[in-house]
Amino acid sequence: MMNNNIPIAIDRDGKSVWKFLISELKPKGKWLTPFNVISIPIMILGLALIVYRFIYGIGSVTNLTQDTPWGLWIGFDVVTGVAFAGGAYVLTFMVYILNIRKYHSIVRVTVLNGFLAYVFYAGALLLDLGRPWHVVNPIIGNSFGVSSVLFLVAWHFLLYMIAQLIEFSPAIAEWLGARRAHKILSGMTIAAVIFGITLSILHQSGLGALYLMAKEKIHPLWYSEFIPIMFFVSSIFAGLSMVIFEGSITHKVFSSQMSETNHHKQNDIVLSLAKICAGTMFAYFFLKLLVFIHDQRWDLLATPMGYWFLLEIFGFILLPMTLFFYSYRTNNIAMVKVASVLTMLGVIINRLNVTVIGFRWDAAVHYIPSWMEIVVTLAVIFTEIWIFRWVIARMPVLRESPSWTKH
């Protein structure tokens, strides 16, 4: 009995799933690109350092101490990385809840980015745990740890990764040619989106809430009861700036995949995102100002940390906000890209100020990350980019979905 009606594996050219997956593992494209040449040695070294860390303990690889138990891996990989992944919830909110179809063409790549970010940065978190095997405790209940914000963070990360995977899974189904799965998963998208947005808003602020109990340890210019709200608001423009930045790179690298219409739309999308960033940063600036007034920190401004604080505000919030504003008004794409890079630097500086630089700023021995911590961080980021590249080259993320999806 021939099955002529329902093609099972159009995208797979009739191959079985396993043969198809194995063939997809083969690299597409040149091996010796500049990016590969830089990233491969770092990734190998990073892997070696990770193995070393698990054999000889965290102190052998990092400069963390009892006074500064959280360093670069948490301050940068987890806290900053998650802020940059905020583009996913903002975009899915705009496309699926507000129904602004304009951004639809970039939703998939942003959700993919967000998913990989959470997977890798939650993974990087494992590196920093003294007893990484206890990471399942908040889930399985061997001492849930409900009195800690980390309980919320752990559950949220897990649930949000699942939600993002569901949001992205239609692309995987299209890649595998799994039509029924595609139909079911597409139906679950809106539920996953709503769930994901709700989770995101809470854990973006939750990461800030982690630092609420460190009142004496964080420099007063950066500590306030409003850290959670600040982290949440800044995650909006951090995520969108990352979307602009990463979009301009993938636009060039994968331009052959994108259709003409999507190429045209890109500039319009970038300008609209610039407008949203300008507005959000305006609100964020006033929030910072209010908190500053409320906590009466005037006398701290004339200190070195005070100048650093002013630099963060004026150089990395007001300046990019003005650039976004001006570039939106004059349709200047290049300026938008500059503004987004400045914004991202500002978010990194802000997050590091709260978690590392401003944390125990008064300690006798300042914490400075070791070269090994930096290499491991870079290795994590590069691995994430490799996987991102692998997915984009194979799955319909930037290119149009196959025609059978348009039911």
Added chain:
Amino acid sequence: MDGFTYNNIFETKGIEYLAIIAFFAILIPFWLFLNKRIKSKKRQNGVAESLTPDSLRIPQGLFFSRFHTWAHLERSGVAKVGLDDLLVRITGEVKLNRLLETGERIKKGDFIAEIVQNDKSLKITSPISGEIVEANALLLKNPEFLNEEPYSKGWVYKIKPTSWVADTQSYFLAEDANMWAKQELVRFKDFLAESVVKYSADPSAVVLQDGGELRNEPLAELSAEIWNDFQTDFLSKKTLCRNKKCFRQEE
């Protein structure tokens, strides 16, 4: 208790209220100003608005001829004529060379002016017959009016018509003009596809087609040969108009 500090939150309340009021006060002009985009800026690299039927300006009370010129009869009995938005959006910034002086008589279909861009030019055909009453002097000093306001400040001639009704009978007005403009854009895309392939080694680099929309000013970056082709194949009298639809006449 070590490290415990107490801030009197009431001390700053007044300033905080002022800050919040300032926020709202600044927010309104911020938002208004942000949304007032500078639209008529010169084309930036990579940021071209597209040339689509919706973006064309087509005043509903003007008669549009198949030569892409318009005519509008005023109360005084004198008609103004000029270039239509589609033509100037296709060519980009041009200067006008007048070929005629006040008092000269012309017939519908005569060349009355030339638009020039560097070494490229197009001849403009008169949509009506009559006597030239006035030529627009503003265009000498401000040639950009042709592109920015082709229907108001960018008028080319004032002509006293001798056969208005007969001349304009086959012309497009209001809804017909809207539909005709759409068709002309499609016809232009076809023209471009043929013409560009003829002269260019790498046609795909030149204009954006394949179901995508045309860039603004597509002819601005094309050669003089393509402009000549545009004159003879697209703007020419060889174009037949029947039932208010225009076709290229078969040879």
